[in-house]
Amino acid sequence: MSITTRINSKVEHLKNNAERAYRKVKMKIGLSLPSNYLSGTYTDPVSSIYYSALGPVDSGLQLLRSEIECIELGFFMENTPAEQIEKAVQNVWSAGLEVSVHAYLPEKIEGDDLTSIYTWLKSLLPILEDHQEKLVINLHALASVNGNLDRLKEKTVENLKKLADLATAQKLPVYFALELNRSKGEVDPSTTYLGVLDMCLRINSQQAGIGWDWGHAYANVLKHLLPPEPPPSFLRKVIHTHIHDLGPNGGTHWPLTCGTVPLVGLS
């Protein structure tokens, strides 16, 4: 091997190490937990499982604090009490962790105040900056079993644009991530890279981007609905990521130990 080749190889090695060290400082890993568990209610089946695994929320979050930097409030709907969301977020902050939220995109949006749409924001926004710089709210596009694809797409763009524009107008550090969904037989405009990208480009806001769900994307790849690699224009709009593996029969949201979604090439 020539000296030039060896130097180039060493430089490449150092560059990779530096990049990895940078990422370790820069990137944050989070865990999605149900708002029931996070607010201290353990009666539903999923919260009960987490209670068995982690104990009560205070000690559970302390245990997780040594492993991760953020907790995402698991997906909740419009009928979830605002008090539950507020208490869940407060518990996460009390444990010294940051928070992101997996909420819903309302079908109807009225008013010119983001906190009248997501009422749980009212008590949280004034103290947000004591705990983190910004809040990411991950959302699904509007979808339905028998809907019209173009209409669902239009409505998703319209409503998400309203939310993002309100955040901008009110100078709120709230960012919306539109999730790439798994294709599961519904009429859903968000199951392809280009579908999600197109909606985000039309929303055209600095406060809205893509939530790239790697498990959903790979499930769609295995069904030959997507190419394995998203286009660079899609990647440029990514602001949030969900990570999970595929289990038996292609089921999503399994632990990464399954090894279905390929991690090769990471080391």
Place this chain on the structure above:
Amino acid sequence: MVLFHWWDYLKLLEKVDYSGLFILELQPKKYADTGLVLELLLSSIRILREAGL
């Protein structure tokens, strides 16, 4: 056959620093009967750390 490499994608996601970018989203109801919910959760986090996050 390796279809894609997560680390390659991470390198493309430059200048993205939103809090909670990489959210592990598991549904333990699907594998609770293994009795290994915490172990599988911690192993998943470890895999991400070893991947460079």
